[in-house]
Amino acid sequence: MDIVLEVKNLNVSFNNEAVIKDLSFDVKKSEVLVILGPNGAGKTTLLRTLLGIVPHTGEIIWRTKNISYLPPQEFVQRKNMPPLSVLEFFKIKNDSLKRIKEIINMVGLDKSILNKEFYNLSTGQFQRMLIAWALINKPEVLLLDEPASGIDIGGEETIYSLLHKFWEKWGITILMVTHDLNIVWEHATNVLCLNKRGLCYGPPEKVLAPKRLKELYGVGIKFYKHKVKK
Amino acid sequence: MIELMYALIIGGFTGWLAGYMGSLMLTKRMALAGGALGHLTLPGITLALIYGFDVTLGALAFLILGITLIWFFEKKTKQPMEALTAVVFASSVAVAFLFLKQEQVVPALIGDVSKLTIDVVIATAFASIAIFLIVKRYLLKMTLINISRDLAISEGINVDKYNLLYLACVAVTVAIGVRIVGGLMTAAIVAIPAVASRIVSRTLKSYVYTSAFFGALACVAGILMNYATGLPAGPMIIISNAVIFFIAALKPS
Numbered sequence: 001m002d003i004v005l006e007v008k009n010l011n012v013s014f015n016n017e018a019v020i021k022d023l024s025f026d027v028k029k030s031e032v033l034v035i036l037g038p039n040g041a042g043k044t045t046l047l048r049t050l051l052g053i054v055p056h057t058g059e060i061i062w063r064t065k066n067i068s069y070l071p072p073q074e075f076v077q078r079k080n081m082p083p084l085s086v087l088e089f090f091k092i093k094n095d096s097l098k099r100i101k102e103i104i105n106m107v108g109l110d111k112s113i114l115n116k117e118f119y120n121l122s123t124g125q126f127q128r129m130l131i132a133w134a135l136i137n138k139p140e141v142l143l144l145d146e147p148a149s150g151i152d153i154g155g156e157e158t159i160y161s162l163l164h165k166f167w168e169k170w171g172i173t174i175l176m177v178t179h180d181l182n183i184v185w186e187h188a189t190n191v192l193c194l195n196k197r198g199l200c201y202g203p204p205e206k207v208l209a210p211k212r213l214k215e216l217y218g219v220g221i222k223f224y225k226h227k228v229k230k
Numbered sequence: 231m232i233e234l235m236y237a238l239i240i241g242g243f244t245g246w247l248a249g250y251m252g253s254l255m256l257t258k259r260m261a262l263a264g265g266a267l268g269h270l271t272l273p274g275i276t277l278a279l280i281y282g283f284d285v286t287l288g289a290l291a292f293l294i295l296g297i298t299l300i301w302f303f304e305k306k307t308k309q310p311m312e313a314l315t316a317v318v319f320a321s322s323v324a325v326a327f328l329f330l331k332q333e334q335v336v337p338a339l340i341g342d343v344s345k346l347t348i349d350v351v352i353a354t355a356f357a358s359i360a361i362f363l364i365v366k367r368y369l370l371k372m373t374l375i376n377i378s379r380d381l382a383i384s385e386g387i388n389v390d391k392y393n394l395l396y397l398a399c400v401a402v403t404v405a406i407g408v409r410i411v412g413g414l415m416t417a418a419i420v421a422i423p424a425v426a427s428r429i430v431s432r433t434l435k436s437y438v439y440t441s442a443f444f445g446a447l448a449c450v451a452g453i454l455m456n457y458a459t460g461l462p463a464g465p466m467i468i469i470s471n472a473v474i475f476f477i478a479a480l481k482p483s
Contacts (some may be wrong), residue, residue: 075378083432084377
């Protein structure tokens with residue numbers, strides 16, 4: 001199977017404090033890799049490093065340039081900003097109006113949203129809109145950081161189902177940071193357990209034993225393993 | 231009459247550019263920094279007044295120096311640009327007042343639209359159009375940087391390059407602006423049109439163009455009031471801006 005990303009001996013430090021230590025893994029085409037770990041484990045830093053935002057040592061080899069990113073909501077400025085319509089936000093991507101309307105429709109939003117102010121959307125609408133924005137170029141790889149944070153349980157399920165739909169339809173490779181173990185069982189093909197170091201890597205049914213979770217989070221984690229057909 | 235015509239042309243171009251750039255500066259929360267940058271020009275204006283060369287050139291030289299320092303410190307320390315601007319501008323004001331003669335204080339602080347020449351008019355028009363076209367071209371990219379630096383980088387946008395370009399455009403805008411409103415009031419010609427426009431606009435396009443229009447309108451109105459009453463043009467321009475803001479503020483929410 002084609003490898004789209006190779007990470008070798010990755011190290012990231014902030015102010016001489018190691019945030020990621022000697023991390024190596026591969027990501028194959030059309031894989032859904034869920035990155036798990038407690039707060040401060042380096043998950044967000046890992047995604048930002050993979051995008052070239054954070055200085056690092058080690059090797060990051062992308063075998064595609066068609067990569068999209070959906071940052072966590074707190075990394076997107078929405079308050080006290082001047083007016084910007086959703087359509088203007090999409091124009092940054094240089095796509096046709098027809099394509100913009102198509103993708104808006106595909107994420108379950110009405111095209112009337114294009115005339116709304118970017119900053120006045122509800123959290124759920126905003127996240128769907130950002131997903132549409134990330135997907136409009138039909139990326140080969142999508143990096144997501146807590147895509148359902150701040151969204152209620154029903155909305156959360158919709159976001160993950162939506163992403164699953166695009167994964168099935170387009171065969172996108174997805175790298176996703178989440179705290180939600182249910183997402184691992186329902187959607188992940190592989191899981192990377194991270195707590196500064198890589199503690200496990202592989203299919204969830206093989207690597208996510210309770211002992212491993214205790215090692216990762218420092219406390220016993222109870223979970224229910226869904227029997228979901230991928 | 232020719233002096234009035236020159237002043238109106240310069241006022242129109244300067245106001246349009248200041249309003250347009252001000253809309254972007256407000257987006258970057260740097261509207262008040264326009265004032266700080268205006269103060270940064272004071273040593274340059276001082277030198278221009280002492281040695282008899284054009285105030286915009288003096289202002290621009292010191293702005294480039296100051297902005298380069300701010301940009302360097304931002305990269306080096308990751309501190310907010312606004313805070314770093316305060317550090318650099320306060321030092322500039324102190325230096326300027328060491329050398330400024332008493333009779334030069336007023337034109338340095340509130341500007342002067344008399345004694346304009348055709349060369350200055352042409353240079354101002356050319357620089358204003360050039361800066362406007364550059365920013366217009368990259369406006370959406372600069373807006374994305376403001377929304378999310380990470381998102382911009384992931385889209386392949388060189389954030390450092392665009393921040394430097396933005397600061398260079400701000401420098402030229404302020405250097406042009408100090409001629410008509412002086413080093414003291416440049417914040418007003420960039421901030422007030424943008425705030426007024428923000429009240430009445432719902433899209434980025436209408437926001438930036440309304441801001442530019444308000445800026446030009448206020449400058450032209452201020453210069454006409456200066457011609458009619460003999461009161462200094464700089465304060466008249468700012469008062470015109472304030473009137474436009476009050477009218478915009480009356481808009482039902």
